[in-house]
Amino acid sequence: MPLVEHLRELRNRLSKGILAIIVVSIVAAIYSEPIMTFFAETVPACNEGFQESDGGNCAIVSFNTITAPFTTTIRVSLTAGVIGASPVWLYQLWAFIAPGLHKSEKKYTYGFVATAVPLFAAGAYLAYIILPISLKVLLALTPTGSSNILSLEEVIDFTTRMVLVFGLAFELPLVLVMLNMTGVVTGRRMVGWWRGVVMGVFVFGAVVTPTTDPVGMLALAGPIVVLYFGAVGFSLINDRRRRRNNPDAELDDDEASDLDHTPESVGAVEPVSTVAALPEQADSNRTARVNGYDDVT
Secondary structure, three states, X not given: OXXXXXXXXXXXXXXXXXXXXXXXXXXXXXXXXXXXXXXXXXXXXXXXXXXXXXXXOOEEEEOOOOOHHHHHHHHHHHHHHHHHOHHHHHHHHHHHHHHHOOHHHHHHHHHHHHHHHHHHHHHHHHHHHHHHHHHHHHHOOXXXXXXXXXXXXXXHHHHHHHHHHHHHHOOHHHHHHHHHHXXXXXXHHHHHOHXXXXXHHHHHHHHHOOOOOHHHHHHHHHHHHHHHHHHHHHHHHHHXXXXXXXXXXXXXXXXXXXXXXXXXXXXXXXXOOOOOOOHHHHOOOOOOOEOOEXXXX
């Protein structure tokens, strides 16, 4: 298609995706209270009858400003709309890109999406499990006689960041597998990286997790390390398969392949008939030879 047709197609796809997000966001706004309650469940709430927390036992979730209920509701609704409408806008994005892909590229894309979604969901679910433990560790530092009053907006922001960090971090092994499938990185090279990768994963877990306790860091770094070694094992098996099908598959573009220089037997010499090139040699009746040659020169 010409450029104008591509732009028109992109506009139509974006319009359908945005419309789906708006519709789901409106539905989420109607049920915003249960959604906000779901996010606030990660905070250890005080028992009924207590108006304030004492020390690090519990916390009270509240709104700190007049406009906080409205802005929090809008934010929660839009977040739920983007997540709930993700099948629609992801399909629209795929429908725009798919016509330009080859069959092999589509096959890799299907495998990538089919693996990326469960990995992200597993990371998000793990983050939601770890959140109450992390919050209890942080609230335990509150001195006796002090109260913990948390803003619901901050709680939602905290929970969202944890879910996104855990979900995206779980995609790292999948990226390494895709790089190996395309021939960019070999499994042997990944094995050589394992010390630096393990160290980097733990540093990454300590930096990106919003909590300062070791629970969140270990909960994030541990599964990633396991998934990394799983990606290494898959890459080694894939490299072995690639070498079996093509011994030169892992060579760089400017690297020479191994050549077999072992001499082989020539065998018996076969007689080769020659064609006369000179007029004198073209005479079939000429039999005279000079110094053993039939060339008159």
